[in-house]
Amino acid sequence: MDADLVGRLVAAQFPQWADLPLKRVVPGGSDHAIFRLGTGLQVRLPRGDWSAGQADKDSRWLPRIAGRLPLAVPETVAVGEPEFGYPWRWSVTRWLAGEAARHDGLADPEATAVEVAGFLAALRGMPPAEELLPGPHDDLAAQELRARDASTRSAIEAVGDVFDRAALTAVWDAALGAPEWGHAPVWFHGDFHAGNLLTVGGRLSAVIDFGGLGLGDPACDLVIAYTLLGARARLVFREALGVDDATWARGRGWALSTGLNAFTSYAHVNPHVAEATTRQIAQALL
Missing domain, CATH: 3.90.1200.10 (Aminoglycoside phosphotransferase (APH), C-terminal lobe)
Known part of the structure; x- marks a missing residue:
């Protein structure tokens, strides 16, 4: 999961963001590789089967609970499909500062x-x-x-x-x-x-x-x-x-x-x- 693969995924499925700069977030997480997309977005890619369902889970539940909680939580703006040999659904979410x-x-x-x-x-x-x-x-x-x-x-x-x-x-x-x-x-x-x-x-x-x-x-x-x-x-x-x-x-x-x-x-x-x-x-x- 390098920037070249992530760039191709974004360009193919969400061309409106194809020209935004892409930079890997280090160290990222144990469950996801994370790439910052422009200044306001990030791409999250599951690292394995154990986290492969999170893109769908986040898009299902986080919009329903966000307004009930006193701190900001992630906001999913798009869910991508497997492609170019990458096997799992992945997500684009709002970038949270901090x-x-x-x-x-x-x-x-x-x-x-x-x-x-x-x-x-x-x-x-x-x-x-x-x-x-x-x-x-x-x-x-x-x-x-x-x-x-x-x-x-x-x-x-x-x-x-x-x-x-x-x-x-x-x-x-x-x-x-x-x-x-x-x-x-x-x-x-x-x-x-x-x-x-x-x-x-x-x-x-x-x-x-x-x-x-x-x-x-x-x-x-x-x-x-x-x-x-x-x-x-x-x-x-x-x-x-x-x-x-x-x-x-x-x-x-x-x-x-x-x-x-x-x-x-x-x-x-x-x-x-x-x-x-x-x-x-x-x-x-x-």
Whole structure:
């Protein structure tokens, strides 16, 4: 997926943008290659089967939820078809200004904690999917923490020379032992970590990458408490969102599991991932 291929895709399917400059966004994402198109657009191309349905999912759901949320979200303006050997549907979306949020780049961490809690509260409070769009919604399937048990325990064994294996196991056991979500399903983002929030001048400006959007237990979105916030701001966030003990324990498990997965998969080849996931795991152990 180089600029030549993307340029041919754009020119063939959306000739109105054929003359706009095209520049790859580095590092991009783990699920999509991203190319900036002119000043106001970007092209997003799935990297594999696991993210191949996001162009359609985004175009279906984001217009229905955007106006209900207090931060900007991506806006799809076109969906492209497979061509020139590229096998998946891809999208053109509006360019959102900002940089990936960092725990050490926030203008006011505690105010940010309240703002993040407000975003999640608004997301959880949206109407059921059937009220927004009639029909079956297989693309909103809930994620199950317990389904990650084998891979998480394997990762714990693999990182025992870096982190405290007994402490990791204790956090994970507590997450799996916590009572399950006992309420009606609510909306969750599904991949709510610092890299999927944008900031301008240290203040939140947008939330991106809704490929994991779904309905069910919202504990998975508590990962943000460990990837973006420090200990004090994390307490502010929990109080502002009103998280009970069981959901907090499951959310801590999500933070540990996703951090371990990224650490064991990418840290040895990506210094940024190594730094971010090391912090994420350490925060989950506090």
